[in-house]
Amino acid sequence: MKILAITACPTGIAHTYMAAEQLERTGKQLGHAIKVETQGAMGIENRLTEADVLGADALILASDLPVQGRERFAGIPRILEVPVQLAIKNPAEIFARL
Template sequence: MINIIAVTACPSGVAHTYMAAESLERAAKEKGWNCKVETQGSIGIENELSADDVSKAHFVILTKDIGIKNEERFKGKPIAKIAISDAVKKADVILSKIEEHLNK
C-alpha cells in the first residue's frame, strides 16, 4: 500500500487550500492509496501530520504558492512541489507521475 502525505496552502488560505486537499484525497483513494492531507489555511493548521504519518510516507506533496510551515520535517523524503491549481485540477495526473517515480 502506497502512503502519501500532502500539505496544501494557498495565498488567501481559503477555498483552494481545501479544494486541493479533497482532490488529492479523492485521486489517492481511486488508486487504492492511503493519503493524509494537512491544510494550512486562514484558520491555521488543520489535520496536522504526525511524526508517524511522515515516517510512513512514501512520498510528500507540497503546494508551492506560499511557504509551507514546518517543511523541514519532510527532510529525506521524496517531495513534489506543485501549484495549488494543479492539485485542484490535475491530482490524478500528479499521482500517476508519482507512481512512475516510485516504480523506477
C-alpha cells in the same frame, strides 16, 4: 503507497480546501493511503505528525507559498512540489508523476 500532502494558497479560504479534497479523493481512488494537511486561514489542520512521516513514501506540496514546518519531512524519499491549481484541476497527473 503511503502518501502525505500539504495544501496552501494565498488567501487560505478556498483553494487550500479544494486541493485537499481533490488529493484525498483521487489518492483513495488510486488505492493509496493518503493524509492531507491544510495550511489556510484557520491555521494548520489535520497536522502531519512524526508517526505519519514514519514510513511515508512521498510528500506532495500543493502550495503557492512556502509551507510551514517543512523540516518535519527530511526523511521522506520523494517530495513533489506543484501549484495548488494543478491539484484542483488535474490531481491524477500529480499522482502519475510520483
